[in-house]
Amino acid sequence: MFGTSGIRGPVGETVTADLALAVGRAVATDGADTVVIGRDARDSGRFLADAAAAGCAECGADVIDLGLTATPTLARSIARLDADAGIVVTASHNPPEDNGLKLWTPSGQAFDTARRDRITDIIDREAYDFAPWDASGERTTEGAADAADAAHTTAVVDAIDDEAAAAMAGLEAVVDVGNGVGSVTADALGDLGAAVTTLNAQPDGAFPGRPSEPTAETLTALRAQVGNTNADLGIAHDGDADRMVAVDETGAFVPKDVLLALFARRAVDTAGGGVVAAPVDTSLCVDDAIEPLDGSVNRTKVGDVFVAEAAASDGTVFGGEPSGAWIWPEETLCPDGSLAAAKLTALVATDGSLSEQVASVETYPIQRRSIEVADKAAVMERVADDMLAEYDNVATSDGVRAETDTGWVLVRSSGTQPLIRITAEARSEAAAEDLLAAAVDRVNSVAAQVAV
Numbered sequence: 001m002f003g004t005s006g007i008r009g010p011v012g013e014t015v016t017a018d019l020a021l022a023v024g025r026a027v028a029t030d031g032a033d034t035v036v037i038g039r040d041a042r043d044s045g046r047f048l049a050d051a052a053a054a055g056c057a058e059c060g061a062d063v064i065d066l067g068l069t070a071t072p073t074l075a076r077s078i079a080r081l082d083a084d085a086g087i088v089v090t091a092s093h094n095p096p097e098d099n100g101l102k103l104w105t106p107s108g109q110a111f112d113t114a115r116r117d118r119i120t121d122i123i124d125r126e127a128y129d130f131a132p133w134d135a136s137g138e139r140t141t142e143g144a145a146d147a148a149d150a151a152h153t154t155a156v157v158d159a160i161d162d163e164a165a166a167a168m169a170g171l172e173a174v175v176d177v178g179n180g181v182g183s184v185t186a187d188a189l190g191d192l193g194a195a196v197t198t199l200n201a202q203p204d205g206a207f208p209g210r211p212s213e214p215t216a217e218t219l220t221a222l223r224a225q226v227g228n229t230n231a232d233l234g235i236a237h238d239g240d241a242d243r244m245v246a247v248d249e250t251g252a253f254v255p256k257d258v259l260l261a262l263f264a265r266r267a268v269d270t271a272g273g274g275v276v277a278a279p280v281d282t283s284l285c286v287d288d289a290i291e292p293l294d295g296s297v298n299r300t301k302v303g304d305v306f307v308a309e310a311a312a313s314d315g316t317v318f319g320g321e322p323s324g325a326w327i328w329p330e331e332t333l334c335p336d337g338s339l340a341a342a343k344l345t346a347l348v349a350t351d352g353s354l355s356e357q358v359a360s361v362e363t364y365p366i367q368r369r370s371i372e373v374a375d376k377a378a379v380m381e382r383v384a385d386d387m388l389a390e391y392d393n394v395a396t397s398d399g400v401r402a403e404t405d406t407g408w409v410l411v412r413s414s415g416t417q418p419l420i421r422i423t424a425e426a427r428s429e430a431a432a433e434d435l436l437a438a439a440v441d442r443v444n445s446v447a448a449q450v451a452v
Contacts (some may be wrong), residue, residue, distance in 0.1 A: 001116075006100050008091050008098060009091075010098055011098065017048060020052040021054060022055065022123045023123070024052035025056070025058060025059050027085050028057075028058075028059035028060060030118055031084070032084035033060070034061060034063075034081070034084050035084065036066060037066065037074075038073070038087075038148075039069070040068070040088075040089070040091075040180060040239045041068060041203035041204055042089075042090070044205075045205065052101065053139055057136050058128075060135055060136060062140070064083060066144050068181050069145060069149070070184060070241035070242070070337070071090060071092075071240040072337065072338060072339070074086050075104045075332060076152055077151065078104060085105065086104035086105075087101055090102060093214070093238035095207075103115075107332075109334065110304075111305075152338065153191065153338075155332075155339075156338050156342050157192055160192060164346035164349055167346070167349035168189075168345060170195065171193070171345060172194070172197070173189055173233055173341075173345055174196075175189065175237075175341070176198075176219060177198060177200050177201045178207065178236060178238060179200045179239075180203065180240060181203055181239070182237040182337055184241070184338040185237065186198050189345060197229075199221055199225065213238055214237065214238055214243065215245075219234075219247065222247055223251040226247050232249050232353070233247065233345065233348055234246060237337045238337075242335040243325055243337055244324055244340040246344055248354035249355060250355055254358055256324060257285055260283075261285045261288075261290075262357055263326055263344075265289045268295035269293050272294070274294075274315055274316065274318075275296055275315045276316070276317065276319070277298050277300055277319035278297055278300065278321065279301065279307060279322075280299045280300070280395065281423055283363065299395065299397070300397070301398035304325035307320065308334070312333055317330075324337075326340040365428065365432040366423065366425045368424075368436075369421075370419045371444065374418065374447070376414070376418060376420060378450045379443065379447050379450055380411070380412075380413050382446045382450065383443060383446050384396055386442060386446070387400045398412060406435075407424065407426025407427060408425055409422065409436065411443065420443050
């Protein structure tokens with residue numbers, strides 16, 4: 001039921017009112033007495049949020065309804081409102097025909113693996129703890145959304161130190177909200193003294209301004225606006241504003257691995273060392289950026305849920321995923337696009353132009369290939385055995401990742417397609433090609449044997 005970041009899929013097929021009702025019932029049955037609920041701008045979110053709220057109330061939980069709200073705004077509201085859990089109805093960066101549900105704890109962390117498994121089990125068994133007829137939960141809405149936005153804005157502003165805030169005065173930022181619900185970003189940057197121009201700021205779940213996922217290809221308007229004006233940087237969010245990506249002052253898209261390296265370097269430097277949580281497919285540029293500062297990378301499964309679980313560990317100063325999910329654990333364990341926007345703007349204000357900072361991060365050749373196979377599980381099992389026997393440094397937390405003196409290679413099965421995906425990175429093009437070629441030969445050979 002749960003993917004790498006909640007439940008997500010086409011409305012009316014994977015995601016239905018029945019499913020939302022079941023999730024609400026299960027969250028209340030699992031022990032939540034008060035649940036905060038909100039949604040992004042997708043029209044289907046209206047009835048899905050109503051269904052989730054009905055399920056909570058039916059099993060005795062009170063509901064605080066924030067209406068249209070960003071995922072990090074809701075995640076931060078749970079503890080502030082003394083609630084026990086949060087449900088956000090969103091499909092994040094997916095197209096408008098999709099929707100989904102994300103579940104959150106008072107720490108701002110998404111439900112971990114154990115709690116997701118409990119919710120799934122309750123739903124599968126229909127083991128709901130329905131409240132008596134006179135003990136159903138109540139639903140409140142009045143003033144909740146405005147208070148949540150104000151509190152989130154204040155928290156983002158307070159996360160920037162006085163020196164950086166002073167340097168931000170007069171800085172020009174363009175924020176592409178993507179017709180989503182990330183209005184807190186412009187408010188917070190404005191309160192910090194930056195001059196802010198917004199694009200696609202009207203919430204609209206059809207995403208008429210651009211596709212919800214912010215990429216170099218979808219951010220043509222932002223890139224042009226920044227590149228053709230005196231703006232110092234551009235910021236873009238997805239539909240629920242948990243993701244943040246950036247454009248430098250020339251209008252160039254900032255590679256996400258490089259952005260991870262910049263955030264990680266500053267966090268480790270500020271803390272005087274520490275651990276950065278990042279997924280198994282994270283570039284070597286992150287390791288190289290933080291190792292001189294006494295930093296190290298803890299590689300997790302792919303998915304911001306798993307990065308957040310690792311970020312909660314002692315000694316971890318930052319967590320990031322190249323998808324655009326950034327976590328500062330001392331602030332919140334929820335990926336917070338507005339906080340990331342303020343942190344990056346502060347970095348530009350104190351350390352100089354974003355293009356120069358990007359250039360300071362050395363990057364390396366990456367090779368990728370996907371191979372269609374009939375039996376992913378069987379192929380991966382045999383490939384794992386072979387790689388464990390051949391390489392000295394192998395991790396199997398998510399696929400099989402082998403490190404060598406020159407780079408690394410990752411072999412993972414696709415979660416949705418009959419594909420084995422191979423990624424190789426090394427400090428030279430030739431080494432990356434060699435690592436990829438060896439892995440491709442291995443997968444093809446194993447796939448042929450399995451097919452016999």
